Amino acid sequence: MKGSEERRRYETIVSRSDVIEMGPMQLIWRMGIEILHHHPNSTLDDYNNIYERIKHSGVKQYLKLCLEQSFHLLLTGRFHDAKQTLALAESWRHETARVAQKKVVTLIVAYRSLLDYIMWCEKKETSDADFKGSEPKAMHNHFRQASVGLKEVFQNPGVWDPFILSYIDMLEFYDDQEEALKVLNHYAYDNAFPHNPNAHLYLYQYLQRHDASPRTLLKVLKILHSLLPSHPLMIDYCALLLKSGKTKKALGVAVDMLDYACWSKNLDVWKTLASIAEKLQTEGDLKETVCKVMCNRIDWWPALHFTTFHAAQDQREQPELRRLKVPLARLLCPDMTLRYCQTEAAT
Structure with a gap:
């Protein structure tokens, strides 16, 4: 029985307008895969x-077909076959079609590099080397191929989260902190x-692992707060x-977190807020500081908490x-x- 993930991946919902826009070969491709998917x-x-x-029937869909074929191979656990398919697509030399499908080419390079990283991880786990300088040649080859591809991919603006993490993992293994930070x-x-975010x-996380100064960490978290004030790292x-003595700023950050209902029952956030309030009481200007933070919240915060x-x-x-x-x-x-503060309200 096909897995639910595979079913979602290959489920095709074709509207009438989609059929009109499809060329004959693309229609055969989509219908053929759909028939196979449902055939027992x-x-x-x-x-x-x-x-x-279909790949050898024309060039317009060649790269997309290679990419989709590799996904299907990945779903069935054929990682090496998937990498070979992507490598062949990457080396394909039909310049006009490559230019027209630049984004697909970038994805092909990205996933081929990711598979090189996976194989690098496999080699690392099975290696009997006692120190990093003696890693097997095959392991280093996978690193080299992955790093070359990922460097190319990162020149294209986008969200490359899993690919970034893979590259950083390899760079940290080889102690290339300068490149990782760059x-x-x-x-x-x-x-x-x-x-x-x-x-x-x-x-x-990288800076924290490498014992960066509090000032450097604060700089990063400040931007993260501006993008996602409900992030768990706000604690x-x-x-x-x-x-660092910035108690008033800490009060604003903690209250910002509690603006989101997902944190309303979190004990750690309220403990953090209590610690901030306790420190503010020793510093003075408590009433004025609280007033500034709560002035735009007083109409709805009590109903929230x-x-x-x-x-x-x-x-x-x-x-x-x-x-x-x-x-x-x-x-x-x-x-x-x-009434929250009254004893009878809790009964």
Whole structure:
């Protein structure tokens, strides 16, 4: 029985307009694959026969066919065959068609490089080398092929998350920190690339692994906060801000997290907010700081966190959470009488 992932991958929903736009060979290709997918006795050879016949019937769909064929081979666990298919497509020399399908060519290079990385990982796991300088030649060849391809891919703006992680993993293995940092900075800060929170996440994780200074980490997390204020790393951001004496900024970051309902029951976030409030009380200007943070929230924050329903639910499910929230409710909403803070509201 076909797996659900494979079914979704090859399920074709063809509208009337799609059929009109398809050429004859593309229509045969799509219908042939769909028939094989639903045929109970279809085999991998049947799929490959369809792909090979259509590939050699013209050049317009050649690269797309190679890419789709490689995906099918991957789904069936034929990694080496998939890489060979992509390598042949990558070496295809029909310049007019290659230029017209530039994005497909980039994807082919990317996935071929990713498969080289997977094979590099396999060699690394099975290697008996005692130190990095003695890795097998085949392992280094996979690294070289993957790195050349990925460098080419990263010149094209886009979201390349799994490919970036693969390249960084190899660079770290070979202790090439300069190149790894260069790639991550390019991915995170090049304006040609789309805004991508993961780019800053990967940079932060790399810097953290290599003992970067708090100032450097704060710089990365500041941008991540501007892109995705609900990111889990904002708890780390608050901790770093507290250590660096930026308590008011930490308060804003913590409250920004709690603007999102997904964090409303998270004990760690409320503990962070409580720590910030405690430090603010020792620094003075507490009332003014809280007022600035809450002035645009006072109309809706109590309904998000401090209702009678929340009191009963928190008391029943997380008593510690309610103990944290009661003083914070009084601090953040000082001019409001909140039933959340009343004992009978929890019953």
